[in-house]
Structures are given as structure tokens and as C-alpha cells.
Amino acid sequence: xxxxxxxxxxxxxxxxxxxxxxxxxxxxxxxxxxxxxxxxxxxxxxxxxxxxxxxxxxxxxxxxxxxxxxxxxxxxxxxxxxxxxxxxxxxxxxxxxxxxxxxxxxxxxxxxx
Amino acid sequence: xxxxxxxxxxxxxxxxxxxxxxxxxxxxxxxxxxxxxxxxxxxxxxxxxxxxxxxxxxxxxxxxxxxxxxxxxxxxxxxxxxxxxxxxxxxxxxxxxxxxxxxxxxxxxxxxxxx
Numbered sequence: 644x645x646x647x648x649x650x651x652x653x654x655x656x657x658x659x660x661x662x663x664x665x666x667x668x669x670x671x672x673x674x675x676x677x678x679x680x681x682x683x684x685x686x687x688x689x690x691x692x693x694x695x696x697x698x699x700x701x702x703x704x705x706x707x708x709x710x711x712x713x714x715x716x717x718x719x720x721x722x723x724x725x726x727x728x729x730x731x732x733x734x735x736x737x738x739x740x741x742x743x744x745x746x747x748x749x750x751x752x753x754x755x756x
Numbered sequence: 757x758x759x760x761x762x763x764x765x766x767x768x769x770x771x772x773x774x775x776x777x778x779x780x781x782x783x784x785x786x787x788x789x790x791x792x793x794x795x796x797x798x799x800x801x802x803x804x805x806x807x808x809x810x811x812x813x814x815x816x817x818x819x820x821x822x823x824x825x826x827x828x829x830x831x832x833x834x835x836x837x838x839x840x841x842x843x844x845x846x847x848x849x850x851x852x853x854x855x856x857x858x859x860x861x862x863x864x865x866x867x868x869x870x871x
Contacts, residue, residue, distance in 0.1 A: 647798075675858055686864040687799070687847065732798050736858045742851065743789060743812070744860055746798030 645670045649733045649747035656723055657755050664718040664750045666707075666733035674735040676700075676709050676716040677744070681730045690718075690731070728754045760863035762848050768869045769838055776834045777866045781850030788831050789860060790823055791847040792816065799847050805831060838870045 650665040668674065678690040678700070691700030696711035705720045716733060733747040761780045769775050781788050786807050791799035802821070804812045807828040817823075820838075825831040835842055845867050849860040 677859070679862075687862040689859065689861075692859060734798070736860070742787065742858045742860075743801040743804055744791075744799070744849070745801070748798050749796070 645674070645735065645737060645745050647733050647735055647745055647747035649731075649750050652730075652749070652751040653753055654750060655753045655755065658725055659722045660754075662718070662720040662723045662727075662752070664731055664733075664752070666716045666718065666747060668714050668716065668733075668735050670714075670735055670737055670745075672737055673711075674737045676707070677734045677736070678705070678707055678716070678718050679732040679734060679746075681732065681749070683729070687732070723752070723754045725754045725756050728752055760848055760850055760861050762846075762863040762866050764866060765864060766867045766869075768871065771838060771840060771870055773838055774834065774836045775838060775868065776832055777846055777868075778830060778832050779848030779863060780830045781848070782852075782861055783829075785850035785852045785861070786828065787851045787853065787860075788825055789849040789851075790831070790833050791849065793845040793847055793865070794843075802833075802846075835868075838868075840870045843868055843870045 646669045675694045677692045679687045680690045691702040693700040693709035699708045707718045730749045730751045732749045763778045788805045790802040793799040803823050805825040820836045823833045845865040847865045848863045851860045
């Protein structure tokens with residue numbers, strides 16, 4: 644079946660540190676891949692997306708590259724800020740069938756000043 | 757249009773009571789989805805509508821749950837005889853068939869607490 648696996652948290656970093664949150668997926672066909680962010684007390688917000696192999700999604704200093712050969716979509720940021728503290732969800736949508744979003748379990752990030 | 761809206765934002769109910777939630781999608785979106793998110797987990801798919809037709813239901817959606825989208829616009833999710841295990845955030849999302857990546861836009865959610 645289709646699934647998303649992401650690294651367990653929490654991840655605790657100091658401000659300006661480099662961030663990597665690993666995400667791998669299992670899916671038939673060629674899914675679209677997403678990272679969503681959920682700030683404390685708020686709803687899900689789309690952070691970035693990629694629709695085909697080798698595409699790089701980027702937003703607010705975050706990047707992720709769609710790697711079909713390793714079925715991965717790791718999230719990176721060169722220098723995190725306290726305001727990046729949130730829960731990050733990796734997700735996929737298959738481009739056939741019901742198009743439902745399949746989410747990973749989420750990774751909580753704490754950034755210390 | 758200001759995005760997907762959900763009502764109420766919070767609901768506290770006693771076990772055994774029925775509850776109903778409403779979702780208003782983005783107006784031009786014909787696909788509407790319901791998800792459930794429990795603490796510390798990612799959202800899980802419950803059901804999906806294309807216009808007024810309910811096309812897919814998850815096994816998570818027991819017979820106490822029913823969803824409707826009578827005119828292909830807003831949708832309701834009803835839970836009958838609530839149980840404590842139903843406590844969760846219920847999320848609604850919508851999308852348009854014109855989007856190549858099938859991106860879904862999420863509402864703020866309805867947090868249900870069953871006491």
C-alpha cells in the first residue's frame with residue numbers, strides 16, 4: 644500500500660543550526676509529494692511541494708528534492724529560527740484514484756534561542 | 757474567498773451523544789475530503805466527495821459516522837453515539853480537478869472532546 648515514513652521526533656536544535664527531517668515513501672505510480680507545517684494551536688499549512696522526480700520544492704528557506712531512486716523527500720533548512728518550532732508532516736498524493744493525502748506521523752521541531 | 761472553513765472549532769460532548777460538524781470548501785473546488793487527527797499523529801483519511809457523490813470511505817469510518825454533501829457545496833460529518841475514542845481533530849480539505857499536483861487546502865479543524 645501507500646505510506647509515508649518520517650523520522651521520529653522531537654528534534655531539538657539551536658538557532659541557526661542546519662535542519663534535516665528525513666522522509667521516505669512507498670507508493671505505486673508517481674505521487675506528488677508535500678511537506679506541511681502545523682504551528683502550535685494552528686491548522687495545517689502547505690510548506691512546499693514537488694510533483695515529479697528531481698523537482699525541488701522550496702519556501703521560507705526550506706527545501707526538499709523528490710528523489711525517485713531512493714523514494715525520499717527529505718526536508719532541509721540551512722539556518723533554523725525559533726519561529727520554525729512546529730510539527731512537520733511529510734505527505735503524498737497519488738495521481739490516480741481518490742487522490743487522498745497520506746501523511747507521515749509528523750516530526751516535532753524545537754528550536755532554542 | 758478566504759479558504760476552507762469549519763464549524764464549530766471546538767465541541768465538547770458527553771459519551772453517547774450525537775454531534776455534527778460542517779465544512780465549507782473553497783467555492784470552486786469540487787472535491788472535498790474529511791480527515792481525523794489524533795494527538796501526536798498525522799491526519800488519517802476518512803472519506804472523499806466529488807461534487808455530491810461520496811466516492812471513497814476509509815475502514816476508519818464506522819457505521820456510527822456518516823458524511824453528506826447534498827448539493828455539492830458544503831459537507832457535514834455526523835458521529836452518532838459518540839465514544840471517548842472519537843476525541844480527535846476533524847479536518848476538512850478541498851481541491852480542484854484543475855490542479856496538476858492535486859494539492860488539497862485544509863480548514864482549521866474541529867476539535868472534538870468526548871467526556
